[in-house]
Amino acid sequence: MSTFVEEPTPVESIPEGYLSGFYSRGRDWVPAIIVLVLALVAWQEGIRIFHIERFLLPKPTAIAQNLVDNWSQLWSSGWYTFQEALGGFIVGCSLGILSSFVIARFRILGEAFMPYAIAANAIPIIAFAPILNAWFGIGQESKMAVAAILCYFPVLINMVRGLTSVPPASIELMRSYAASETTIFRRVRLPNSLPYLFSALKVASVLAMIGAIVGEYFGGSQEQLGIIIKNSASLFMFETAWAAIVVACLLGIGFYLAVSLAEHLSMSWHPSSRGASG
Amino acid sequence: MSPAAAAVSIKGVSKTFPGGTTALQGIDLEIGPGEFVSLIGPSGCGKSTLLRVIGDLIAPSAGETLVNGKPAQQARREREYGIVFQDAVLFDWRTVAKNIALPLELAGWSRQKRHERVARMLKLVELKGFEDHHPWQLSGGMQQRVSIARALAFDPTLLLMDEPFGALDEMTRERLNMELLRIWEASGSTIVFVTHSISEAVFLSTRVVVMSPRPGRVADVVTVDLGQPRSAETREEPRFFELVTQVRDALHAGHGAKEPA
Numbered sequence: 025m026s027t028f029v030e031e032p033t034p035v036e037s038i039p040e041g042y043l044s045g046f047y048s049r050g051r052d053w054v055p056a057i058i059v060l061v062l063a064l065v066a067w068q069e070g071i072r073i074f075h076i077e078r079f080l081l082p083k084p085t086a087i088a089q090n091l092v093d094n095w096s097q098l099w100s101s102g103w104y105t106f107q108e109a110l111g112g113f114i115v116g117c118s119l120g121i122l123s124s125f126v127i128a129r130f131r132i133l134g135e136a137f138m139p140y141a142i143a144a145n146a147i148p149i150i151a152f153a154p155i156l157n158a159w160f161g162i163g164q165e166s167k168m169a170v171a172a173i174l175c176y177f178p179v180l181i182n183m184v185r186g187l188t189s190v191p192p193a194s195i196e197l198m199r200s201y202a203a204s205e206t207t208i209f210r211r212v213r214l215p216n217s218l219p220y221l222f223s224a225l226k227v228a229s230v231l232a233m234i235g236a237i238v239g240e241y242f243g244g245s246q247e248q249l250g251i252i253i254k255n256s257a258s259l260f261m262f263e264t265a266w267a268a269i270v271v272a273c274l275l276g277i278g279f280y281l282a283v284s285l286a287e288h289l290s291m292s293w294h295p296s297s298r299g300a301s302g
Numbered sequence: 303m304s305p306a307a308a309a310v311s312i313k314g315v316s317k318t319f320p321g322g323t324t325a326l327q328g329i330d331l332e333i334g335p336g337e338f339v340s341l342i343g344p345s346g347c348g349k350s351t352l353l354r355v356i357g358d359l360i361a362p363s364a365g366e367t368l369v370n371g372k373p374a375q376q377a378r379r380e381r382e383y384g385i386v387f388q389d390a391v392l393f394d395w396r397t398v399a400k401n402i403a404l405p406l407e408l409a410g411w412s413r414q415k416r417h418e419r420v421a422r423m424l425k426l427v428e429l430k431g432f433e434d435h436h437p438w439q440l441s442g443g444m445q446q447r448v449s450i451a452r453a454l455a456f457d458p459t460l461l462l463m464d465e466p467f468g469a470l471d472e473m474t475r476e477r478l479n480m481e482l483l484r485i486w487e488a489s490g491s492t493i494v495f496v497t498h499s500i501s502e503a504v505f506l507s508t509r510v511v512v513m514s515p516r517p518g519r520v521a522d523v524v525t526v527d528l529g530q531p532r533s534a535e536t537r538e539e540p541r542f543f544e545l546v547t548q549v550r551d552a553l554h555a556g557h558g559a560k561e562p563a
Contacts, residue, residue, distance in 0.1 A: 191389070193387045196354070196385070199359055199378070200383065201409075202380075202408075212393070215395045293396070293397075293436055294394065295394065295436075
């Protein structure tokens, strides 16, 4: 009888904690932070040297000052807008996922609907925002609707791809075990679709913020980020407009990072969790 | 099931694909329990199709396939066989142990029984200590051993193998050949093995079925009368070379030309 143990391909130690990859990348951010600081300094000094008017571009320090002065108002508006984005994200992504289940299960539906889903994904849905205001009123619902529609199509398309692009041998293997379609769906198609789902969710988190803010430009209560940006800009309060944009950026980045963290936690098995390719 | 029933019995099987390609024509083949039979032939001779007909993964256009005396479909539903593909087909989201346990989960085994069996299979394919690794952390040869462990985990009487070592380097392949023979001996199962390597087919098998291309037919059946158990020295016996030549000639005859393979 032969005994042998092949050398395993070299693998860095298995991540000790689910978050290890996340934290170990902290050091990798140092160059990016240096670039940010340099950009802010260049911005500040550029305005002084070239005498750029404040309505064209305010100084970062002026924006920061405004941000501090109006923090409570900006933050509560930002939170209000974030709720719209989050609501739309949840509704749009859930519907996208549910639709993908149906479409992946019944091929004829996929053939009937996927061309339109792909076409819909290519059109500027944001153009419908004023019409959605007319349909759903100028409250939070219309902005959620914009965000939901923006999120729906990329999630649907990516999920259908994830559920259907399973290697044929995986299906043959499951059939050799006399597995039912439901079992194949649950044990193979669903886990196979997770990487596709999360890349769509990350895109959707960005789109949801865009949808909510742009939706607000077309009207709504004073308590919204989009309205603050629009009104401050038209009243020549550019520092406030910029401060509101900073809040929108912070919330958008936070949203994106939250989705990335969820991805990291639910896909610790994935080769990308090694931290090499992130 | 009567003890006399053949492990695999193929009667008049033909397969024409919807495009009009005839992959198999009039295949008759009996494989006895405990045999190790290789299907060999040039690409496109339908050997993989024939394997899938036995496994009821492809329905034949004509003819009948029995596995352990039962129609192929019933045999599949009753999980009479395990299958190994050219790619290991392991699921990245499962650890090695859970990949091996997959068929046991589907068959409704208890956690305790699964655990015991997986430990035994890991020992059989010499992968103890790797149970918590994920497939992408293993080399190609190790992945294929996990795949073999999974196929054998529920003690199927029949093992179907579709060019399982085709993607591996020559050295790994020869080691896994030895490994497979040891497992075959230990498990007593019947193996149907698709390959396009003549020496691999002769080294492993008790019989080599030589197939001709388009449409796939059985061109010849070569009985391999080398002694058991086989060892590295088997490959140096004069009889080994004679049999390799015999299979090669049969392949070329089936090809209908003297063109080298």
